[in-house]
Amino acid sequence: MLGLMQDQPLMITSIIRHAARHHGGAEVVSKTVEGAIHRTTYAEVERRSRRLVRVLQRLGVATGERVATLAWNGFRHLELYYAVSGMQAICHTINPRLSPDDIAYIVNDAQDVVIFADTSFAGLLAGVAPRVRASVRAVVFMTEPAHMPDIALPEGMDLLCYEDLMAAADEDYAWPVFDERVAASLCYTSGTTGKPKGVLYSHRSTLLHALAVNMPDVLAMRAVDRMLPVVPMFHVNAWGTPYAAPMAGASLVMPGRHLDGASLRELMNAERVTISAGVPTVWLGLLQHLRASGTRLETVERLVIGGSACPRMLMEAFHDEYGVRVDHAWGMTELSPVGTFNRPKAGNADLGRADMFRLHEKQGRALFGVDMRIVDDAGHELPWDGSASGHLQVKGPWVCSAYYGGTPGDALDAEGWFTTGDVATIDADGYMEITDRSKDVIKSGGEWISSIQLENIAVSHPAVAEAAIVAARHPKWDERPLLIVVAKQDQTIDKDELLAIYRGKVADWWRPDDVVVVEELPHTATGKVHKLTLRDRFRDYLVSKAG
Incomplete structure (x- = not known):
């Protein structure tokens, strides 16, 4: 029946x-290409x-x-x-x-x-x-x-x-x-x-995704909110915000091409923005502008960060200096894109500061509609203990089944799982943490080292503007981590001092073997560090230095 x-x-x-x-x-406010503000409803x-x-x-x-x-x-x-x-x-x-x-x-x-x-x-x-x-x-x-x-x-x-x-x-x-x-x-x-x-x-996958990202433990947009999507509409539909905001009746504030720190701060304050979403590099630029100008965000309550791992320093700075909560999310084009979001559960809502920020570094729990698991190289499922690390797989009604031009199911394994290309851990509370991309993971002496964790520690150094860890060939250990950094303006990086910050934060054998200071890091079209370019350039750095 x-x-x-x-x-x-x-x-x-x-x-x-x-x-x-x-x-x-409800308003749709746009800063046009020409620079004028356009208002509609x-x-x-x-x-x-x-x-x-x-x-x-x-x-x-x-x-x-x-x-x-x-x-x-x-x-x-x-x-x-x-x-x-x-x-x-x-x-x-x-x-x-x-x-x-x-x-x-x-x-x-x-x-x-x-x-x-x-x-x-x-x-x-x-x-x-x-x-x-x-x-x-x-x-x-x-x-x-x-x-x-x-x-x-x-x-x-x-x-x-x-x-x-x-x-x-x-x-x-x-x-x-x-x-x-x-x-x-x-x-x-x-x-x-x-x-x-x-x-x-x-249509079905898009609407279900919009419903899911509007749940209380995700974006939780309300009719009184004013959402500014920094993430572009040309990048995975601006993480679904052009659908989720009107669904909730929240106003949209569109920044156009004006994404520098000064322009964002001015627009956010002028238009009373309460929530915004974007990648870490944009928020680093905003943070640097706020500090340099001595200005504040007057109405912003929450920043959502995804696209790549959010450094703990960024979360702490916005929270401590400006009273803005930073929420960590994860997804990919093949997931429409949001798959996980980091908000507290009842059992960890009262954690101390250090433990809470450590939890916030994780990419979060699966949204309703998304299932996930981690598997080893043989495809065997691994435990959710927060330490076992494996290949992340997902399934759900807004997860890709095949790529354009393919046959439904082409992108899935025999059990219907989509392999994301990420390496992750999942703890007992269901919090997932990306430790690397499968192609970026460093295998030193048969053990995995997380490049993301090492990068987040590096950017906590006051002289470092941006950092990347790549695998460099090593005659004994096969691969070793090499740290590549960009210095902040008017700052000088001391290699020994930078490497010293890893003591007590990771195992000694995880520490990078060397530091290379460059003027800038290459980036992909979506703002992520282009690791392939760095690997090609520095793959033999340690071998050449040893020789």
């Missing part, structure tokens, strides 16, 4: 319809999204076709999120920080038919356009006529203005209802170990 409840498909458009009807006056976003569907239809976009975006966080990008997926097309967000070769590859792989772009990417598009002419019919710049760039496009590829198109369309479109498993959006991995791979999200 089936239940006697209404059966309504889980549609992304139900989110913006709910926001327009029940939180219609969820009611207006919903109306313009329906108008945008008519634009897409006039451009010949059909069901299932891919519409690319090359844009910062802003109100027009938000309109595209809902219009494209709402008409059963697929919103393909492109990371502009990728190389032109990678951008051309993923546009061709996705067979995008239209590209919507911010004007700041005009030069990038001018170079890429001739290489994507096989599928792309038009480039639409997301601006007013007065700010349209003049670039040359290949014959047969139209150059169009977003607001001109919107002015010529109407908003009589009615949101359709269709199968909730229909594809909604497409994000590509950053391609650090090969060609980027596409992850294709559905």
Whole structure:
């Protein structure tokens, strides 16, 4: 016997319809590419999204076709999120920080038919356009006529203005209802170990993910909150915040391309932001600005940090100096992206300061809907004792089953688990801690050393701005940790003094063998340290030095 409840498909458009009807006056504030502040509401976003569907239809976009975006966080990008997926097309967000070769590859792989772009990417598009002419019919710049760039496009590829198109369309479109498993959006991995791979999200997976990240022990957004997503909308859908915020009725404050510490502090204070989310490098820049300028965050209550491990120093500094709570999260493109979040359980809510911050360093507990486990090299499950370290695997309704172009289940093992590529521990309370990427783990004398733990200790030194640990070849131990650091401005790093901070914090045999000071570290398109470049450069450093 089936239940006697209404059966309504889980549609992304139900989110913006709910926001327009029940939180219609909640603000969407955008700092535009040109620098001006634009204000709108969820009611207006919903109306313009329906108008945008008519634009897409006039451009010949059909069901299932891919519409690319090359844009910062802003109100027009938000309109595209809902219009494209709402008409059963697929919103393909492109990371502009990728190389032109990678951008051309993923546009061709996705067979995008239209590209919507911010004007700041005009030069990038001018170079890429001739290489994507096989599928792309038009480039639409997301601006007013007065700010349209003049670039040359290949014959047969139209150059169009977003607001001109919107002015010529109407908003009589009615949101359709269709199968909730229909594809909604497409994000590509950053391609650090090969060609980027596409992850294709559905309406169902996206809505369930938004519900999960709004739970009390995750983002817990409320209608009174004002969320500023620093994480870009071109990077895993800004961690789901463009869906989760309107679902809760929380206002969105969009920073556009203005992500330096001074710009973020000014926007956060002016717009009364209460919660924000981004990667550690952005928050390090904000912290340095606050300290140097003597300013404060007036309304921010919480910062969510993900993308890479958050140094303990960063958590302590925001908490102690500015009264801002830092929450640690973990995920990946293949998880839509959030898989775990770090908030206390009843049994550890009253821990002392040192133990609490040690707990906060972990990536947290699985969200409802996500299951996880760790396995050894043979695939045998390992215990949740906080010390056994193994390959992290996950499963759930917003976890990738196959990459774009593949067959469902291609990316899973025989038991339906997705292998993340991370090495982790899980303690008895279910708190997971990433100790390394599988490709970055250091195997010294047959034992594993966590590069992440060593990096977090290094950045606690007052002279260190950024740090990376890589495996360097060693004649006796196979591999040994090599510490590569960038000094803070006007600071000098003493190698012996830096290595001394590891005493008593890790086993002696974990301590790096040497320190290399460089002017800057290479970064990926998503802001992470590019370990592959460092490994290639310093793989033989210890061997050469010994010789």
